[in-house]
Amino acid sequence: MHEFNLKMTKITIVLTAISLFFVMLGGVTLLKNNYYAKAKYFEMQLDYLKDRFAFGEYSYGGLLGWAKSWPDKSASVQTDSATAQSIPILLYHGVITTPNWKSDGTNISLNDFRDQMFALKKAGYQSITLSQFLDFMQSGKSLPKKSVMITFDDSRSDSYYPVDPILKVLDYNAVMFVITGRSFGPDNSKNTFHLSEDELQKMLASGRWEMASHTENGHGYVQVDAAGTQDQGHLIGHFMSDKIWLPDQGRLETDAEFTQRVSADLAASKKDLENNLGIKVLAFAYPFGDYGNDTQNFPGSKEILTNVTNSLFPLAFRQIGDNEFPANYPGKDFRLVKRIDVNEDMSPKQLLFILDSGQEKQLPYAETFTANNGWLTAWGNSELKNGLLLTRASETEDSSMTFLNGTFNWKNYTVSAEARLLQGNSFAAVARYIDGSHYVTCDFTSWGVALSQSINGTETVISESNQSLELNADQEMAVGIGVSGNTASCYIGTKAVATGNISATLSHGGIGFKTWGSTVNNSSLLVSNLKVVATQ
Amino acid sequence: MWGNRSQALDPSLRGLLGRDFAVSVSSVGWRRIFFQLSILISGAAIILLIVLIKAKTTGDFAVEPYFFTYTIFVTTFIMSRMVLAMLYKKSFFTLTADAKSDNQMRRIKYEPTVAFVIPCKNEEVAIGDAVIQCYQTDYPREKMEVIVINDGSTDRTLMILNELKKYYPSLRIIDWPNQGKRWAMAAGFQVSKSEIIIQLDSDSHVDPATFRELIEPFQNTKVAAVCANGIPKNADQNVITRMQTAYYFMSFEILKAAESTLDTVFCCSGCCSAYRKSSVMPILYSWLGEKFLGKPVTWGDDRALTSWLIKRGEKTVYNSQALAYTVVPSTWRQLFKQQLRWKKSWIINACFTGKFIWKKKPFVAFFYYFPLILISILTPIMTFRALIYTPISHGNLPLYHIIGIILVTSLVVLYYRFIDQKNKYWPYLFLWSFLSLFFLSFLLIWAVIRIQDRGWGTR
Numbered sequence: 001m002h003e004f005n006l007k008m009t010k011i012t013i014v015l016t017a018i019s020l021f022f023v024m025l026g027g028v029t030l031l032k033n034n035y036y037a038k039a040k041y042f043e044m045q046l047d048y049l050k051d052r053f054a055f056g057e058y059s060y061g062g063l064l065g066w067a068k069s070w071p072d073k074s075a076s077v078q079t080d081s082a083t084a085q086s087i088p089i090l091l092y093h094g095v096i097t098t099p100n101w102k103s104d105g106t107n108i109s110l111n112d113f114r115d116q117m118f119a120l121k122k123a124g125y126q127s128i129t130l131s132q133f134l135d136f137m138q139s140g141k142s143l144p145k146k147s148v149m150i151t152f153d154d155s156r157s158d159s160y161y162p163v164d165p166i167l168k169v170l171d172y173n174a175v176m177f178v179i180t181g182r183s184f185g186p187d188n189s190k191n192t193f194h195l196s197e198d199e200l201q202k203m204l205a206s207g208r209w210e211m212a213s214h215t216e217n218g219h220g221y222v223q224v225d226a227a228g229t230q231d232q233g234h235l236i237g238h239f240m241s242d243k244i245w246l247p248d249q250g251r252l253e254t255d256a257e258f259t260q261r262v263s264a265d266l267a268a269s270k271k272d273l274e275n276n277l278g279i280k281v282l283a284f285a286y287p288f289g290d291y292g293n294d295t296q297n298f299p300g301s302k303e304i305l306t307n308v309t310n311s312l313f314p315l316a317f318r319q320i321g322d323n324e325f326p327a328n329y330p331g332k333d334f335r336l337v338k339r340i341d342v343n344e345d346m347s348p349k350q351l352l353f354i355l356d357s358g359q360e361k362q363l364p365y366a367e368t369f370t371a372n373n374g375w376l377t378a379w380g381n382s383e384l385k386n387g388l389l390l391t392r393a394s395e396t397e398d399s400s401m402t403f404l405n406g407t408f409n410w411k412n413y414t415v416s417a418e419a420r421l422l423q424g425n426s427f428a429a430v431a432r433y434i435d436g437s438h439y440v441t442c443d444f445t446s447w448g449v450a451l452s453q454s455i456n457g458t459e460t461v462i463s464e465s466n467q468s469l470e471l472n473a474d475q476e477m478a479v480g481i482g483v484s485g486n487t488a489s490c491y492i493g494t495k496a497v498a499t500g501n502i503s504a505t506l507s508h509g510g511i512g513f514k515t516w517g518s519t520v521n522n523s524s525l526l527v528s529n530l531k532v533v534a535t536q
Numbered sequence: 537m538w539g540n541r542s543q544a545l546d547p548s549l550r551g552l553l554g555r556d557f558a559v560s561v562s563s564v565g566w567r568r569i570f571f572q573l574s575i576l577i578s579g580a581a582i583i584l585l586i587v588l589i590k591a592k593t594t595g596d597f598a599v600e601p602y603f604f605t606y607t608i609f610v611t612t613f614i615m616s617r618m619v620l621a622m623l624y625k626k627s628f629f630t631l632t633a634d635a636k637s638d639n640q641m642r643r644i645k646y647e648p649t650v651a652f653v654i655p656c657k658n659e660e661v662a663i664g665d666a667v668i669q670c671y672q673t674d675y676p677r678e679k680m681e682v683i684v685i686n687d688g689s690t691d692r693t694l695m696i697l698n699e700l701k702k703y704y705p706s707l708r709i710i711d712w713p714n715q716g717k718r719w720a721m722a723a724g725f726q727v728s729k730s731e732i733i734i735q736l737d738s739d740s741h742v743d744p745a746t747f748r749e750l751i752e753p754f755q756n757t758k759v760a761a762v763c764a765n766g767i768p769k770n771a772d773q774n775v776i777t778r779m780q781t782a783y784y785f786m787s788f789e790i791l792k793a794a795e796s797t798l799d800t801v802f803c804c805s806g807c808c809s810a811y812r813k814s815s816v817m818p819i820l821y822s823w824l825g826e827k828f829l830g831k832p833v834t835w836g837d838d839r840a841l842t843s844w845l846i847k848r849g850e851k852t853v854y855n856s857q858a859l860a861y862t863v864v865p866s867t868w869r870q871l872f873k874q875q876l877r878w879k880k881s882w883i884i885n886a887c888f889t890g891k892f893i894w895k896k897k898p899f900v901a902f903f904y905y906f907p908l909i910l911i912s913i914l915t916p917i918m919t920f921r922a923l924i925y926t927p928i929s930h931g932n933l934p935l936y937h938i939i940g941i942i943l944v945t946s947l948v949v950l951y952y953r954f955i956d957q958k959n960k961y962w963p964y965l966f967l968w969s970f971l972s973l974f975f976l977s978f979l980l981i982w983a984v985i986r987i988q989d990r991g992w993g994t995r
Contacts, residue, residue: 002756005630009623009797010899017616017903024587024608031591 035202040161048165051114055169058118083142085360085409086327087133089149090351091319091339094158103344110162112344117166119348120148125355127172130210130282134314137334148355150174151317151339153214153285155183155195160203167208176203177214177285177317180272197276204277212283213313215240216269218262219287224296226250238288239265240305241295258298263308270312282314283337289319291336310335323378323401323436325408325510327358357405363413367530374405378436380515391513392524393424399516399523403433407510410532414482415511416491417530419444421471424523426516429481431488432502432509440502441514442481442490446471449490451498455505462488462500476528481511484535571957579950586611586943589936606918607940613907614944618951620794620904624856627797628753631853635755646755648731650810651681653724655717656738660692662863667700667707669741674748682707683724688714718837722824725816733811735838740766740807740862749858750810760815760850761842763792763804764860771961773866779971780864780871782964786948789856789955796854800900802889804852806838808860811845819844828884834990836881843889849896875976879983882912916977923974945969 035041094107101109108116125146128136133149135141150167152159155178167174182194189196195203203209223245224237237244240262243253253261270281288294292302309316320326320338328337340354357374367373369387376382380400382391391402413431421427426445433439437457443450451463469492471477480491486504489496511532517523590607639646652670656663663684670682686694686709694711701707710723725733732754734742742750742764753762765788771781795801804811823844826833833840842852865871886909894901922937948969949962 001634002627002630005627006799009620009627010903012623013616013620014903016619017612020615021608021612024590024611027587028591028604028608031588034591 035198040157044161044165047162048168051165051169054114055118055121059122082145084136084145084147086325086329086358087128087136087143087147087149088327088355088358089133089151089317089337089339091317091341092150092152092159092163093154093343094156095162096158097162105343105345108342108344112348113163114166116342116346116348116351117170117172119352120355121170121172123352123356127167127174129173130175130212130315133328133337134282137315137328137330137337140330145359146355151177151285153177154219155179155200155214157192157195157199160195160199160209164203164206164208168206173208173210175210175212175283176200177212177283178269178273179214179216179219179287180269180276181215181217184272184276200277204279211273211277211279211281212285212317213266213269213273213281214285215287216265216272218265218269223247224252237296238290238294240287241290241292241298241301243298243301252297255300255304258301259304259308262305263312266308266312281312283317284309284313284315285317285339289339289341291316291318293318306336321436322376323403325358325405325435326354326376327408329408354405359406360409361404361406363410363532363534365530365532369528369530374407375402376405377402378512387528389513389527389530390524391515391527392422393515393517393521395521398518398520399514400525401430401436401512401514403430403512404510408434409508410510411508412484412535413511413532414480414491414535415530415532416478416480416494417513418476418528419479419513420473420476420526421515422473422524422526424515424517424525426471427523427525428514428516429479429490430512430514431481431483432506433512434506434509438506439509439512440481440483440488440506442479442488442498443514443516444469444471444477444479444490444492449492449497451488451490451500453488453502453506455503462502463490463498465490465497467497482535568957572954575950575954579947582943582947582950583615586940586947589940589943603918603921606914609907610911610915611944613911614948617794618790618948620797621790621951624793624797624854627799628853628855631753631759631799631851632755635757639755646752647676647679648751648754649679649681649729650675650732650734650751651683651724651728651730652734652736653683653685653721653728654736654738655685655687655720655724656689656693657687657714657717658689658691658693659738660689660696662739663693664696664700666736666738666741667697667704669744670736671704672744673742674744677706679730680706681728681730683727684709685720685723686711687717687720688712716834718824718834721837721841722820725811725813725820728813731813733813733816735806735809735811736860737807737862740860742808743859743861746857746859749855750808750860753853753855754810754812756851758851759853760812760845760848761801761804761852762810762858763796763801763852763854764808764810764858765789765854765856766805766807766860766862768864769861770863770866775964775967776868776871777864777866778961779964779968782952782961783968784864785956785959785961786952786965786968788854790948790951792854793856795904796852798897798900798904799851799853800846800897800904801852801854802842802846802885802905803839804842804854807862808858809838809842811841815845815848815850816841819848826888828887829988831988831990833881833884835877836885839881839885840888843885846889847892847896872979875979876983876986879976879980880987883980883983883987912977912980915973916980919973919977941969941973942966 092108092113095110095113096107097110123146125148126144127150128143128147132143136143150172152174155176178200179194182188182191183200184197188194200211204211218239220239221235222237222239222242223235224242225245229236243258245252266284273279273281292305295301315337316335317337317339319341324338326338326340342351353372369384369389372384375384375389378401380391380393380397382389382400382402389402391400393400415429415431417429419427426443428441428443431440438455440453443452447466447468449465450461452459452461478493482489482491486501487499488502489499491497513525513527515523515525654666667682667684682704684697684707686697697709701709708727710727721735732751734750750762750764753759766784768777768781768784770777772778792801823841826840845852865874889905890909893905922934926932927934945966949965952962952965
């Protein structure tokens with residue numbers, strides 16, 4: 001009996017040991033790569049509770065607010081029936097949780113990101129998806145007035161784990177631009193900085209995230225000359241917009257080679273997303289925001305890139321320049337989309353200012369310059385002071401330009417204002433402002449008034465008045481500019497002094513003011529009493 | 537016959553479900569059942585946590601395949617040992633079941649002649665009590681011998697013994713100049729006429745009430761040695777003794793029980809073990825003349841004697857029902873000395889046992905003994921790596937290593953609580969496990985270095 005029992009014991013223990021060993025081995029291997037077994041996942045659940053509490057406190061205050069915030073999703077349904085004229089898009093990179101982190105001009109701290117998101121929610125903004133945006137841009141399908149799109153570049157882990165709980169609390173969604181070569185494939189199994197395929201799947205499954213392309217391996221620097229010129233520790237060329245120097249052949253790529261290279265990379269990134277995630281890829285974002293505008297050695301890249309991206313993706317994303325209206329307006333140029341690059345240096349107040357002031361302004365319009373209704377600096381400096389708008393050239397520029405956000409779609413109107421040139425040679429009232437290279441101006445100088453237009457950055461005079469003016473730094477001068485159809489006029493007081501026909505390219509656009517001096521940092525203008533009335 | 541069968545089922549159930557299960561069922565011990573259920577659930581949770589921790593820390597199978605395998609191997613071994621311990625009751629029951637029913641049928645009461653052998657040197661304080669306790673046992677006097685070997689005491693030990701002889705005329709006193717404990721023990725074996733020899737330390741005694749339990753297993757004729765369940769007498773003296781009480785509980789109720797399941801207890805502890813004289817006599821002189829690296833071995837007699845019996849292919853078992861009380865060191869210095877001695881004898885014995893065990897008991901060798909030796913050697917290395925090397929070279933704190941140790945200890949503690957809910961020393965097992973890992977495991981290295989120092993050290 002005992003010997004038999006001993007035999008059974010031996011069998012039992014061998015089986016137990018083997019199964020224990022393999023259960024543990026299997027368990028470890030399984031859990032190792034399991035999304036839900038990661039400490040990050042648990043932290044995310046905790047973060048959700050924390051964020052929910054923080055939001056309750058932010059919107060209602062105290063514990064009571066927390067309780068109130070639970071059924072808050074109904075609040076996101078907008079009662080305002082007005083529809084959006086334009087959509088602003090926010091661009092973020094990493095959201096940093098490290099304490100005592102110093103701003104780097106790219107990333108944002110979690111606290112500031114949370115504050116910005118809460119501020120957006122409280123102000124009534126709701127996030128939209130890529131396809132909603134595409135429909136809006138392409139066919140003008142209506143969206144709620146306060147719509148915004150939130151995007152993240154580079155598929156970094158730290159733009160998902162701290163962010164997702166906040167999105168969940170606010171019922172927001174976001175778009176992740178994935179550098180597919182850094183997320184998919186066995187080479188990335190150790191890469192925790194970038195999100196893995198599994199994580200991207202989980203993000204998609206949450207319904208809060210969409211994925212789009214940010215190249216396969218095209219988010220890098222390349223050699224563009226024989227010397228291999230470097231700046232700040234890296235090569236100066238961009239993979240997407242520069243021809244690569246081929247050292248063994250001692251030459252640059254040909255146009256065909258460049259096209260082949262970038263289209264292969266973009267096609268691969270699209271395929272990566274389609275095959276691994278089973279999604280339709282609606283968008284692409286240019287690395288470094290460089291769509292050929294920042295090329296070192298190949299000005300033709302812009303056109304090639306436009307063609308290549310247009311053939312692969314319905315939408316291409318870039319970053320806005322200073323002299324552009326921050327939001328996106330539907331129309332024929334819908335494919336190249338502007339994004340506001342948000343980082344640590346932007347406060348929630350500033351962000352809301354940009355978004356709120358982008359809401360379409362109604363005519364007639366009068367300005368007291370007490371609170372900033374959307375005056376943005378295209379170049380130079382501008383500020384509001386004691387009920388006046390001051391615009392002046394900076395230390396490196398001879399001119400300055402300021403324009404009013406939310407006026408992009410204005411068409412036929414007459415602007416009247418009182419202006420006083422403090423320094424410099426001339427100032428201008430600007431109309432039909434589309435961006436820093438497309439606008440109509442009335443230049444007021446000591447020798448007279450000139451009506452000009454700027455197209456693609458080239459300024460041409462249309463009409464002039466040679467009646468000399470006294471530009472008195474102590475005395476306001478009533479000036480004006482009127483646009484109606486393709487006719488533009490310059491006014492002194494109520495009298496039109498120059499009139500002419502402008503290009504059809506400038507069929508709409510906003511208002512602004514410009515200064516010019518013959519030397520740098522030597523032109524400034526005070527504007528008051530601004531009125532804009534609609535004309536036929 | 538029916539009654540017999542129900543008895544036969546009982547202990548196997550106990551083996552699986554814990555010591556007091558049978559009692560609790562009769563009185564519907566819901567609290568007990570709830571307690572055990574919660575222990576089982578916590579056990580599962582801890583295993584899950586262990587796996588989680590391993591998943592977290594050994595992200596690096598490709599980077600550290602050895603460490604990865606080591607941790608899983610160690611955990612598997614510890615858990616298997618607990619499973620073995622769980623099978624102990626059943627194994628122990630079957631050990632004598634055949635002989636018992638045979639004896640019952642023939643209406644024979646198993647009552648062999650027994651001899652208590654107590655070697656002592658300068659034990660004037662304890663010896664009197666030790667002898668009296670022997671005579672307290674519930675056993676026919678005519679079948680019992682008590683032999684005390686006075687190994688050259690310089691105090692009043694002999695005087696006390698002579699005084700005792702007046703009360704217990706059957707007490708045999710061997711008085712000779714100091715020869716060492718091993719020789720004293722051997723003298724006991726030679727002088728005695730009994731079938732079963734009980735070796736006692738002078739500061740230990742068998743619980744008179746459970747004495748027969750120590751003899752019971754010898755009904756199986758293949759059993760050569762039985763180890764009693766050692767319990768510290770001075771448990772509540774201080775934190776050192778409480779800690780050792782927890783350790784003793786684990787060491788007997790889990791480790792020795794596990795070994796006993798395989799009929800091979802590697803060390804029938806010196807504080808109280810019983811031997812079959814006919815099995816010991818053939819190897820007595822080999823044991824007596826044991827040398828290591830040319831020098832006689834002065835300690836570890838118990839472990840060596842057990843090994844010689846195992847070498848003969850005999851069974852050595854443990855009976856958790858036979859209680860023996862002993863004194864444990866109460867100062868760090870004493871504890872350190874004792875542990876150093878034990879480590880040294882462990883090393884010497886491992887060299888000896890390793891040579892034959894795979895031939896004599898291949899299963900035990902490959903599934904228990906060699907893994908145990910491997911782990912004992914690797915533990916100080918891995919502990920050094922986790923606590924000193926990695927923190928210095930990589931700058932990360934050994935947080936997960938310590939959590940892992942706590943979790944594995946928790947698992948052992950859970951089983952500890954499962955076996956005996958009333959034993960209150962379990963929290964001290966955590967203390968012991970830290971002491972053991974951070975200090976005692978390194979002592980093994982020191983023991984290797986000092987192996988040729990065969991001094992006894994002060995006791």
